[in-house]
Amino acid sequence: MTSERREDRLYEQVAAKVRGLIMDRIYRPGDRLPSVRELSRQCGVSITTVLDAYRLLEDQGLIHPRPQSGYYVHAYANLRLAEPTISSPSKSPSHFTRDEMLQAMTHQIDRKGLVELAFANPDPDLLPLAKLARLIGAVAREHPEASYGYGPPSGHRAIREQIAQRAFAAGAVISPNEVVITMGCQEAMCLALRAVCRPGAVVAVESPCHYGVLQAIQLAGLRSLEIRTRSREGISLDSLESAAFEQKRIGSPIEACLVSPNFQNPLGSCMSDADKKELIAIAGRNDIVLIEDDVYGDLGFEGGRPKVLRAFEGGENVVLCSSFSKTIAPGYRVGWVVAGKWHTQIERLKHSFTISAPSLPQLVIADFLTDGGYDQYLRRARKTYAANVGRMSEAVAKYFPPETLATRPLGGYVLWIQLPDCLDSVALYAMALERNVFLCPGLLFSTGDGYRRFIRLSASRWSAEVETGLATIGECIHSLRV
Amino acid sequence: MTSERREDRLYEQVAAKVRGLIMDRIYRPGDRLPSVRELSRQCGVSITTVLDAYRLLEDQGLIHPRPQSGYYVHAYANLRLAEPTISSPSKSPSHFTRDEMLQAMTHQIDRKGLVELAFANPDPDLLPLAKLARLIGAVAREHPEASYGYGPPSGHRAIREQIAQRAFAAGAVISPNEVVITMGCQEAMCLALRAVCRPGAVVAVESPCHYGVLQAIQLAGLRSLEIRTRSREGISLDSLESAAFEQKRIGSPIEACLVSPNFQNPLGSCMSDADKKELIAIAGRNDIVLIEDDVYGDLGFEGGRPKVLRAFEGGENVVLCSSFSKTIAPGYRVGWVVAGKWHTQIERLKHSFTISAPSLPQLVIADFLTDGGYDQYLRRARKTYAANVGRMSEAVAKYFPPETLATRPLGGYVLWIQLPDCLDSVALYAMALERNVFLCPGLLFSTGDGYRRFIRLSASRWSAEVETGLATIGECIHSLRV
Numbered sequence: 001m002t003s004e005r006r007e008d009r010l011y012e013q014v015a016a017k018v019r020g021l022i023m024d025r026i027y028r029p030g031d032r033l034p035s036v037r038e039l040s041r042q043c044g045v046s047i048t049t050v051l052d053a054y055r056l057l058e059d060q061g062l063i064h065p066r067p068q069s070g071y072y073v074h075a076y077a078n079l080r081l082a083e084p085t086i087s088s089p090s091k092s093p094s095h096f097t098r099d100e101m102l103q104a105m106t107h108q109i110d111r112k113g114l115v116e117l118a119f120a121n122p123d124p125d126l127l128p129l130a131k132l133a134r135l136i137g138a139v140a141r142e143h144p145e146a147s148y149g150y151g152p153p154s155g156h157r158a159i160r161e162q163i164a165q166r167a168f169a170a171g172a173v174i175s176p177n178e179v180v181i182t183m184g185c186q187e188a189m190c191l192a193l194r195a196v197c198r199p200g201a202v203v204a205v206e207s208p209c210h211y212g213v214l215q216a217i218q219l220a221g222l223r224s225l226e227i228r229t230r231s232r233e234g235i236s237l238d239s240l241e242s243a244a245f246e247q248k249r250i251g252s253p254i255e256a257c258l259v260s261p262n263f264q265n266p267l268g269s270c271m272s273d274a275d276k277k278e279l280i281a282i283a284g285r286n287d288i289v290l291i292e293d294d295v296y297g298d299l300g301f302e303g304g305r306p307k308v309l310r311a312f313e314g315g316e317n318v319v320l321c322s323s324f325s326k327t328i329a330p331g332y333r334v335g336w337v338v339a340g341k342w343h344t345q346i347e348r349l350k351h352s353f354t355i356s357a358p359s360l361p362q363l364v365i366a367d368f369l370t371d372g373g374y375d376q377y378l379r380r381a382r383k384t385y386a387a388n389v390g391r392m393s394e395a396v397a398k399y400f401p402p403e404t405l406a407t408r409p410l411g412g413y414v415l416w417i418q419l420p421d422c423l424d425s426v427a428l429y430a431m432a433l434e435r436n437v438f439l440c441p442g443l444l445f446s447t448g449d450g451y452r453r454f455i456r457l458s459a460s461r462w463s464a465e466v467e468t469g470l471a472t473i474g475e476c477i478h479s480l481r482v
Numbered sequence: 483m484t485s486e487r488r489e490d491r492l493y494e495q496v497a498a499k500v501r502g503l504i505m506d507r508i509y510r511p512g513d514r515l516p517s518v519r520e521l522s523r524q525c526g527v528s529i530t531t532v533l534d535a536y537r538l539l540e541d542q543g544l545i546h547p548r549p550q551s552g553y554y555v556h557a558y559a560n561l562r563l564a565e566p567t568i569s570s571p572s573k574s575p576s577h578f579t580r581d582e583m584l585q586a587m588t589h590q591i592d593r594k595g596l597v598e599l600a601f602a603n604p605d606p607d608l609l610p611l612a613k614l615a616r617l618i619g620a621v622a623r624e625h626p627e628a629s630y631g632y633g634p635p636s637g638h639r640a641i642r643e644q645i646a647q648r649a650f651a652a653g654a655v656i657s658p659n660e661v662v663i664t665m666g667c668q669e670a671m672c673l674a675l676r677a678v679c680r681p682g683a684v685v686a687v688e689s690p691c692h693y694g695v696l697q698a699i700q701l702a703g704l705r706s707l708e709i710r711t712r713s714r715e716g717i718s719l720d721s722l723e724s725a726a727f728e729q730k731r732i733g734s735p736i737e738a739c740l741v742s743p744n745f746q747n748p749l750g751s752c753m754s755d756a757d758k759k760e761l762i763a764i765a766g767r768n769d770i771v772l773i774e775d776d777v778y779g780d781l782g783f784e785g786g787r788p789k790v791l792r793a794f795e796g797g798e799n800v801v802l803c804s805s806f807s808k809t810i811a812p813g814y815r816v817g818w819v820v821a822g823k824w825h826t827q828i829e830r831l832k833h834s835f836t837i838s839a840p841s842l843p844q845l846v847i848a849d850f851l852t853d854g855g856y857d858q859y860l861r862r863a864r865k866t867y868a869a870n871v872g873r874m875s876e877a878v879a880k881y882f883p884p885e886t887l888a889t890r891p892l893g894g895y896v897l898w899i900q901l902p903d904c905l906d907s908v909a910l911y912a913m914a915l916e917r918n919v920f921l922c923p924g925l926l927f928s929t930g931d932g933y934r935r936f937i938r939l940s941a942s943r944w945s946a947e948v949e950t951g952l953a954t955i956g957e958c959i960h961s962l963r964v
Contacts, residue, residue, distance in 0.1 A: 099830045106635040106833065121631055129626035136842070137619025144611035148811040149603055153588040183665055183836040190835060199703070215834035221681070221703070329630040331841035348581040351588065352697035353672060354665040358840050359813035360618070 014043050014053035022062060022073055029390025030301075030383050033063060033071040064302055075301055075390035076408045080397045084405045084418050086236065087450070089207035089226035091243070093252070094447035096214035096224060101426075101444065108438060115469030116458070118438040120265065120414050122326060123388070123460045126381055132329075132368065139363045147360040153351050155181025155336070156359065158366035163336055166369070170297060171311025172320070178338050180347050181357045184330070185295045186212050188321035188337035189258065191349045193220040195342040196289045196319065201255040202247055204288070206235045208416065208445035208454070210265040213258055213293065224447050225254060231407045231416065234271040235259055237278050244286040256289045262306045263296035266416040266445055266456040268389075268409020270306055280314045290315075294322040295335075298378055300411035301386035316340050324365055326412070327378065332361035385413045385460060392459035395467050399474030401481070413460040416442075418453060423480055425455045431476045437469040496525055496535035504544060504555055511872025512783075512865050515545060515553045546784055557783055557872035558890045562879045566887045566900050568718065569932070571689035571708035573725070575734070576929035578696035578706065583908075583926065590920060597951030598940070600920040602747065602896050604808055605870070605942045608863055614811075614850065621845045629842040635833050637663025637818070638841065640848035645818055648851070652779060653793025654802070660820050662829050663839045666812070667777045668694050670803035670819035673831045675702040675738065677824040678771045678801065683737040684729055686770070688717045690898065690927035690936070692747040695740055695775065706929050707736060713889045713898070716753040717741055719760050726768040738771045744788045745778035748898040748927055748938040750871075750891020752788055762796045772797075776804040777817075780860055782893035783868035798822050806847055808894070809860065814843035867895045867942060874941035877949050881956030883963070895942040898924075900935060905962055907937045913958045919951040 018039075021027050033054075034042065040050045054071050057063045063071050105118060140147055146156070154160065160176040167174040182188040189212070197203065199221045205213055207226030217224045225247070228239040240257065247254050259279070261271040271279070283290045292309045300306055309318040319342060323335030334357065339346045350356075368374055389409055396406050396417060403420035419425060425441040432439055442454025457470075500521075503509050515536075516524065522532045536553050539545045545553050587600060622629055628638070636642065642658040649656040664670040671694070679685065681703045687695055689708030699706045707729070710721040722739065729736050741761070743753040753761070765772045774791045782788055791800040801824060805817030816839065821828045832838075850856055871891055878888050878899060885902035901907060907923040914921055924936025939952075 099834070102833065103635070103826070103830050109632070109634050110639075119632065124627055124630055127626075127630060129630065130623075132630075133619070133622035133626055136622040137615070140615035140618040141612075144609075144615055145606055146813075148606055148609060148611065148614075148813045150591070150601065150807075150812040152591050153585070157592075183840075186834075187836045194701075212834075212837070219676075219831070219834040325632075330632040330837075331628075331630045333836065333838070333840040344585070348585050349701070351584065352581070352668075352694075352701040354669045354815065354836065355694070355812075356815070358665075358815040358843055360843065361840055 010045055011049045011052035011056065014039070014045060014050060015056045017043070018053065018057060019062060027073050028387060029073050029075045030387030031073045032069070033073065035070055066302065075386045076393055080402070081393070081404055081406045083408055084231045084416065086230045087207045087228050089228065089446060089450055090448045091246070093202045093223035093225040096211070096218040096447050098211065098444050099215070101441070102211060108433065113436050115437045115465055117466070117469060118440040118458065120326065120458045121330060121460060122328070122381070123384065125461070126384055127329065128373065128377060131373065132364065135364050135367050136360070139360060139367060143363060147363060149359065151356045151359045151362070153356055154179065154347055155357055156362045156366065158370070159334070159362045162366050162369040167308070167338070169305045170294070171307035174310070174338050178343055180337050180339065180343070180350055181362060182335040182337055182350065183354055183357060184325050184333045184335040185293060185321050185323035186216065186335070187353060188323070188335045189213060189216040189291065189293060190219060191346045191353065192291045192319040192321055192337055192339065192342070193217060193222060193256065193258070194349050195339065195345040196291065197222050197255045202252055204240060204243060204254045204257040206259060206264055206267070208266055208442065208451055210260070211444040214447060217258070226446060226448070229264070229267065230269060231267045232269050232410065234261055234264060234269040234275065235279070237275060237282060241282050241286070244282070244288060248286070254286065254288050256291055257283060258291040258293060260293040260296070261309060262294055263299060263409065263411030265296065265412060266414050268407055268412050268414065268416070270300065270410040273307060276307065276309055277312050280309060280312055280318070284314055290318040292318050292320050294320060295326045296412035297322065298327050299382060299385055299413070301382060301389070302410070310338070327381065328365060328368070332365060333358070334361050334365050388462040389413055389415065389459045391462045392457060392466070392470065395470040399471045400477060413458060415457045415459050417455050417457060419455065419477060421481055422453050423477060424452055426452070427480060428455065428473070428476055431480065432473050435472050435476070437472045439473060492527055493531045493534035493538065496521070496527060496532060497538045499525070500535060500539060501544060509555050510869060511555050511557045512869035513555045514551070515555065517552055548784065557868045558875055562884070563875070563886055563888045565890055566713050566898065568710050568712045569689045570710060571928060571932055572930045573728070575684045575705035575707040578693070578700040578929050580693065580926050581697070583923070584693060590915065595918050597919045597947055599948070599951060600922040600940065602808065602940045603812060603942060604810070604863070605866065607943070608866055609811065610855065610859060613855065614846065617846050617849050618842070621842060621849060625845060629845060631841065633838045633841045633844070635838055636661065636829055637839055638844045638848065640852070641816070641844045644848055644851040649790070649820070651787045652776070653789035656792070656820050660825055662819050662821065662825070662832055663844060664817040664819055664832065665836055665839060666807050666815045666817040667775060667803050667805035668698065668817070669835060670805070670817045671695060671698040671740065671773065671775060672701060673828045673835065674773045674801040674803055674819055674821065674824070675699060675704060675740070676831050677821065677827045678773065679704050679737045684734055686722060686725060686736045686739040688741060688746055688749070690748055690924065690933055692742070693926040696929060699740070708928060708930070711746070711749065712751060713749045714751050714892065716743055716746060716751040716757065717761070719757060719764060723764050723768070726764070726770060730768070736768065736770050738773055739765060740773040740775060742775040742778070743791060744776055745781060745891065745893030747778065747894060748896050750889055750894050750896065750898070752782065752892040755789060758789065758791055759794050762791060762794055762800070766796055772800040774800050774802050776802060777808045778894035779804065780809050781864055781867055781895070783864060783871070784892070792820070809863065810847060810850070814847060815840070816843050816847050870944040871895055871897065871941045873944045874939060874948070874952065877952040881953045882959055895940060897939045897941055899937050899939060901937065901959060903963055904935050905959060906934055908934070909962060910937065910955070910958055913962065914955050917954050917958070919954045921955060
């Protein structure tokens with residue numbers, strides 16, 4: 001046995017030891033592992049050996065490095081379930097028809113004792129609520145006049161400046177004058193679609209696709225065309241281009257494509273920079289206006305802040321829609337749209353829709369962003385959501401049948417789950433709700449019936465109650481299979 | 483000379499004395515005059531003589547009685563200008579095309595040193611801003627979870643209960659479950675039009691008509707048909723019925739009528755109960771859905787709270803839209819819609835538009851309404867607005883040419899003014915703006931050109947600065963006439 005081979009064994013032994021710590025949940029998904037120096041001291045091995053061990057675990061998908069920070073347990077380190085791969089939606093533009101189901105669901109929000117896994121709310125325990133309450137009181141006292149009036153049509157300058165500054169982290173250079181504050185991302189998308197499309201036009205979307213997008217398209221009198229989408233890499237560019245070709249051929253061209261390149265809801269997919277560039281090129285070639293929904297963009301689990309489409313060459317006229325609903329509080333209803341050459345048109349439409357956005361929430365969020373606490377909060381939020389998504393993935397693997405497929409989101413806080421045996425998720429929804437567990441049936445994420453066997457779960461919070469809720473869903477699945 | 487004739491002279495003398503006090507502005511528009519008993523003591527005449535004197539002044543339009551309260555100086559006691567009578571709009575449905583002008587105006591909002599007479603904001607000095615600031619801080623501290631989340635789709639229960647309770651004062655029995663909270667009255671109207679009309683339909687409106695109404699109709703893909711309207715009594719029912727007949731005849735029936743029976747903007751007109759009943763009957767006969775904009779309903783100058791259409795027989799399916807933007811604060815953006823049989827549809831549309839309304843402003847207003855301070859505030863507001871509208875009317879009579887016509891609003895806080903010599907109000911707007919006085923050109927209140935010689939002035943505040951602003955407009959008018 002040569003010295004080299006002994007070293008081989010050594011780094012494998014170190015790797016096995018760390019793997020054991022992860023499997024025993026001493027280190028949980030999202031946790032930082034001991035530093036290389038520390039582990040080298042503890043195990044009495046060289047720095048090189050520890051680095052080799054960590055590289056092995058990285059190759060096995062158990063851990064991942066973060067620059068200047070160390071190694072972290074991967075969110076899906078313990079996962080045993082397979083992932084869904086690529087969707088196969090209908091090739092015809094269609095209308096969203098699930099308003100009734102969605103409405104019935106929203107009526108459950110206030111129900112007492114509900115384990116809420118249906119709607120994608122941020123974790124309130126994570127929010128600096130006391131700090132926000134202090135800020136709210138201070139803003140109301142110090143700027144009574146600013147918080148009472150209609151305010152400028154595009155929103156208050158203070159928050160538009162903060163949004164422009166933060167866009168830089170996503171690779172985009174945006175002037176505060178280009179930002180129009182809206183009632184969350186939902187109104188931003190409604191305005192964008194109205195500004196960009198002619199009545200009855202076809203809008204390409206990812207499939208599955210958040211129901212809010214499908215509702216906005218419907219409201220604008222347009223039709224949704226769902227495009228095949230990979231559960232990690234996002235929209236299939238080939239499928240988009242052939243759909244564009246086909247729709248042009250039949251005289252009903254795709255006029256807009258509403259996509260969520262960063263941590264799509266419900267998939268959690270993230271497009272690569274190369275794919276984003278290619279998407280812009282395809283849109284350019286086919287006269288398609290890109291509308292980007294970036295609400296989860298700040299909530300990636302690993303690596304830096306992914307770029308928005310606007311950051312790339314040719315992205316000047318991508319209409320960027322986003323909000324603070326997923327990062328701070330949906331109840332503030334502060335979103336925005338940056339619309340390139342449609343800016344003037346969108347500002348006018350905004351006035352017709354709702355005149356202006358409420359002043360106080362804008363001013364409070366502007367203060368929160370200005371004082372610097374937001375970045376720290378966001379770092380904690382990312383880590384927590386990565387860990388909670390990991391924990392929920394594990395619980396799904398534990399309580400659901402092994403034939404279940406589950407996404408491995410790269411950011412955000414929802415899981416997209418394919419039930420075994422073509423189980424009807426609407427039946428599952430009803431049965432779980434009777435047992436006070438609230439989930440989202442997959443039908444809401446398409447204009448068609450293609451996702452009847454899917455559910456979406458919100459993983460923003462983790463608690464014993466959530467775990468019990470997942471166990472209950474598992475029991476419901478088992479009893480529906482019988 | 484009989485004793486009777488001496489008494490005649492006596493009450494005329496008393497009346498002349500009181501008239502003098504009003505003309506010398508010892509008692510100003512909106513002020514309460516001395517009680518009958520007090521005046522009888524002061525003047526050494528009988529109660530009957532004082533009553534006769536007050537009746538004479540009432541007949542002359544100088545004062546008016548309020549039940550259980552006494553006699554008040556009429557808002558227009560000193561007014562020398564004539565009123566506009568009835569409008570004569572085009573008889574063809576049409577589209578609103580003044581978005582660009584309106585947008586340019588909204589960009590002036592933040593301009594320093596502007597005398598703001600263009601937009602109809604409540605007087606902030608009247609608002610209990612300190613109390614509201616305390617409430618905001620308390621709500622944020624005590625209900626962090628309620629103020630952070632999406633909240634129920636129809637809005638928080640607490641505010642819906644208050645709205646239902648207050649509707650009773652306007653003669654309507656409404657359940658909190660019928661109320662959907664919106665982003666101000668603007669979103670309420672947008673939702674109502676979408677729910678009620680087929681695309682391209684014709685909507686009857688008063689003429690002149692608030693631009694927000696015309697924008698909402700345009701946004702919903704509908705056409706506005708302006709109906710002749712009297713400046714005190716509101717929409718002409720004869721004209722509405724013949725328009726309904728004519729539109730049916732040409733196969734493009736009026737599907738909805740969006741009216742503001744109580745203190746219409748910009749006229750300040752108020753329909754009588756008899757006219758309201760007749761309006762409902764006409765709508766019923768012609769399959770027209772009534773959508774009522776009641777934002778100024780709480781701000782009548784005299785008499786009790788006028789009834790909403792819903793208070794009358796057959797009014798169950800009138801869609802009632804309103805907000806707190808004119809009474810409390812536009813920046814809160816809290817409005818509502820009560821939609822009868824369209825409730826379900828409107829709740830769904832609301833979700834597609836903007837998901838839900840911001841939580842915090844709802845909770846704060848609910849608290850403000852609950853603790854009882856609101857009614858007291860409203861009494862003060864009504865009195866102040868009556869007085870300010872009176873003062874502005876006088877200043878207009880003083881500084882504008884005598885051929886000017888001005889409305890005598892019965893509530894709200896805007897004046898609608900017809901300039902002499904077909905003067906172009908857009909030119910006046912531009913000239914006044916250069917001198918830092920901001921007014922609203924009449925063109926914004928119609929789809930046509932009919933109100934080019936009109937302007938609307940907001941009279942919610944009164945100050946030396948406002949008077950100087952009106953003097954400046956007067957100078958501009960004189961220089962444009964040369």
